[in-house]
Amino acid sequence: MRIFLRSLIARLALAAVLPVAAVSFALAGAGNAEAQQMPPGAKQPSEFPRVKLTVGMFVVDAAVAANDPDREQGLMYRTQLAPNEGMLFVFNENAVHCFWMKNTLIPLSIAFIRADGTITDVDEMQAETTNNHCPRNNGVYALEMSKGWFQSKGIKPGMKIQGLPQPQ
Structure with a gap:
């Protein structure tokens, strides 16, 4: 049961971190929007x-x-x-x-x-x-x-x- 709980907690932590990481990545790219739009x-x-x-x-x-x-x-x-x-x-x-x-x-x-x-x-x-x-x-x-x-x-x-x- 202890291993199951650790695994569940690890999965929940990862699930919480992934959306934050995706938003952070998107925002980091937004700072370069001007450079990206230059032909x-x-x-x-x-x-x-x-x-x-x-x-x-x-x-x-x-x-x-x-x-x-x-x-x-x-x-x-x-x-x-x-x-x-x-x-x-x-x-x-x-x-x-x-x-x-x-x-x-x-x-x-x-x-x-x-x-x-x-x-x-x-x-x-x-x-x-x-x-x-x-x-x-x-x-x-x-x-x-x-x-x-x-x-x-x-x-x-x-x-x-x-x-x-x-x-x-």
Whole structure:
């Protein structure tokens, strides 16, 4: 009887542990969901160069997309951004640069910026859409942040962004 009870207790303990282990395994995999969603050849978020920008009294930690492949990928496939994290797009020409949100999983706000750092336009963009978002003015930079970031910080056209890298 004692052996039977030990065996029964061992089986019950194992039955209690297996679901916990399965949930733990599933949760551990969820932490890598962003990496798993990136298609082969896509740049991981940590692989983009970064720059600290100042907008009013706020500091932005921005990944920099300054070449065609990086600008094409942008924030595609990302599932989240830190509170003051964004992506700065740097262009080699002063022009109207339009954006869309194909394969971009999170809604974003975008500020279009002149070479001198002046914000010319701010727009809100819905996730996974192909609507064009174009500024009314020429510019050299665009800064994408989580949707509503500029409005919540009181950042508007006419304000300047400091710390912008020079276009190449």
